[in-house]
Amino acid sequence: xxxxxxxxxxxxxxxxxxxxxxxxxxxxxxxxxxxxxxxxxxxxxxxxxxxxxxxxxxxxxxxxxxxxxxxxxxxxxxxxxxxxxxxxxxxxxxxxxxxxxxxxxxxxxxxxxx
Amino acid sequence: xxxxxxxxxxxxxxxxxxxxxxxxxxxxxxxxxxxxxxxxxxxxxxxxxxxxxxxxxxxxxxxxxxxxxxxxxxxxxxxxxxxxxxxxxxxxxxxxxxxxxxxxxxxxxxxxxxxxxx
Numbered sequence: 001x002x003x004x005x006x007x008x009x010x011x012x013x014x015x016x017x018x019x020x021x022x023x024x025x026x027x028x029x030x031x032x033x034x035x036x037x038x039x040x041x042x043x044x045x046x047x048x049x050x051x052x053x054x055x056x057x058x059x060x061x062x063x064x065x066x067x068x069x070x071x072x073x074x075x076x077x078x079x080x081x082x083x084x085x086x087x088x089x090x091x092x093x094x095x096x097x098x099x100x101x102x103x104x105x106x107x108x109x110x111x112x113x114x
Numbered sequence: 115x116x117x118x119x120x121x122x123x124x125x126x127x128x129x130x131x132x133x134x135x136x137x138x139x140x141x142x143x144x145x146x147x148x149x150x151x152x153x154x155x156x157x158x159x160x161x162x163x164x165x166x167x168x169x170x171x172x173x174x175x176x177x178x179x180x181x182x183x184x185x186x187x188x189x190x191x192x193x194x195x196x197x198x199x200x201x202x203x204x205x206x207x208x209x210x211x212x213x214x215x216x217x218x219x220x221x222x223x224x225x226x227x228x229x230x231x232x
Contacts, residue, residue, distance in 0.1 A: 004157075031218055042118075042204070042222040092158070096218045101146065101165065103220065105158040 002027050002095050004106035012112045013083055020079045021109045023093035028073035031096035033103070034066070038089045046091075049076050083113045116141050116209045120223035127195050128231050135190040135226050137205030144210040147188040148220065149179055152202040161203075164188065175199070197232045 003026040013019050023032070034046040046066055047057045055068040070076045080087050090108045097104065121136035139145060149161040162173025169181040179190045188205060206220040 033219070040224075042224045043206075043220075044222075045219055048217075048219070101218065102160055102163065103148075103218070104160075105150075107157050 001102075002029060002097060002104040004093060004095060004104060006091075006093060006106040006109050008109060009107065010110040010112075012114065014114055015084055017083055018079055018081045019083065019111060020077050021091050021093075021111075023076045023078070023106055025074045025095050029095040030073065030098065032070065032076050033094045033096075034068065034076075034078045035092040035094065036089045037092060037108070043092065046078070049078075080111065083111075085113045087111065088113045116207070116221050118205055118207050118221050118223040120203075120205050120226050122226045123224065124227045124229075126229045126231065129197055130194050131230075133190070133192040133195045133199070133228070135203055135205075135228075137188045137190065137223055139186050139188070139207045139209075139221075141207075141209045142186070146208040146210065147179070147181060148206040148208075149173065149177070149188070149190050150204045150206060152204070154201065158204070161190070195228075195230050197230045200228060200230045202227050 005024045007022045032049045035043045036046055037043045045058050046061045047055045049055045049068045049070040051070045051073050065081050067079045090110050092108045094103045094105045117140045119138050147164040150158045151161045152158045161177050162171050162179055164171045164181045172178045177192050179188055181188050203226045205223040208220055
């Protein structure tokens, strides 16, 4: 199974600033997802980040607000731009093991925006 | 719209009690079904999954789930829970479509918080 790490694990940020979250995987993976989990809600998919192509965003999420980079098969970043308190959430990255069709998740980044 | 619902948001049980957590989804096409668990302070991890074949699937730690296509359900069960089963349980569904096939995108239920008293 893939081992995923995320940085930072948590942060408290001021309104209007931006935060970049890093996701590092211990093996090469093609498919990677970024999710958001707001308090009391289920996981919501933000975008699919496949290496070699532009990220594909889900309805309600746009590149200007959540730019994503995927420079290689083991790394990705998600930036939360121009933050507001409504962006306070846990942000998770996941990867897909295509041989078993199983998603593995990182530990998450807990973001609080004041 | 495709959706996943979990009926029990908070469940409290005593050790050795039986557990059943409900999960229903809204789509009549091909689905791939998952249950994930998140223990306190840990990552989400896969409990079990169903893609095809025997509708009764067994997962880790004595959990099992039954896919009932006619009821659009995938309920999670365990005959005898332990204190260590205290966790958040999530049902997730991948909805295959004609256009996208299996895109591995998951739609998630709200989760069920299970507390097992020793």
